[in-house]
Amino acid sequence: MNKALKEILFSEEEIRAKVKELGKEITHDYMDKDLYVVGILKGSFIFMADLVREISLPLLVDFMSVSSYGRNAKSNGEVKILKDLDFSVEGRDVLIVEDIIDSGYTLKYIEQMFKTRGANSVKFAAFLDKKESRKVEMEVHYKGYEVPNDFIVGYGLDYSEEYRNLPYIATLKEEVYK
Numbered sequence: 001m002n003k004a005l006k007e008i009l010f011s012e013e014e015i016r017a018k019v020k021e022l023g024k025e026i027t028h029d030y031m032d033k034d035l036y037v038v039g040i041l042k043g044s045f046i047f048m049a050d051l052v053r054e055i056s057l058p059l060l061v062d063f064m065s066v067s068s069y070g071r072n073a074k075s076n077g078e079v080k081i082l083k084d085l086d087f088s089v090e091g092r093d094v095l096i097v098e099d100i101i102d103s104g105y106t107l108k109y110i111e112q113m114f115k116t117r118g119a120n121s122v123k124f125a126a127f128l129d130k131k132e133s134r135k136v137e138m139e140v141h142y143k144g145y146e147v148p149n150d151f152i153v154g155y156g157l158d159y160s161e162e163y164r165n166l167p168y169i170a171t172l173k174e175e176v177y178k
């Protein structure tokens, strides 16, 4: 294991099984719906690729890239769109895919925006949920695992753009990021 890592939280096998479960649930819930799956870059790219292959329905795949307005923006929740969607959400059932939810500001902002744009429904699929850090009330409809307030990397999650390609999910040693 890499020297910067503290502990492996979820193995490749555990991740695969969990994604399969989520895909099954989503397939069941979105029968006869107009499913538009939107991954939030970059962190979601691996979960997104795995998840859509476990959903046995016709669907649209898209990505959106956002960033918060500087550090303080995390406190007012304002989000800047760097890459918008390729298709309209109007009348569609949007499933937003995230690697992790922390404060919840990013998803809340995007949810509101999609509703304003006329989406028929907006739900969230997040592989990891840092529930303790939540700043806004929200329901996470499809959730992989709840995680403690440590710094987490792997399976799309980075530390300074490193570690996204780890096939497992691990915590980083505190001395690395503090």
Ligand SMILES: O=P(O)(O)OC[C@H]1O[C@H](OP(=O)(O)OP(=O)(O)O)[C@H](O)[C@@H]1O
Binding pocket: 040, 041, 042, 043, 044, 067, 098, 099, 100, 101, 102, 103, 104, 105, 106, 107, 157, 158
């Ligand atoms: O719930 P919140 O507090 O809004 O935080 C969650 C967001 O933060 C992370 O992205 P990040 O900004 O690290 O970008 P990345 O996906 O490109 O790594 C994560 O992928 C979510 O998009």
Ligand SMILES: Nc1nc2[nH]cnc2c(=O)[nH]1
Binding pocket: 100, 101, 102, 130, 150, 151, 152, 153, 157, 158, 159
């Ligand atoms: N990579 C990474 N991004 C995050 N965004 C919010 N929490 C985390 C975390 O623990 N790791």
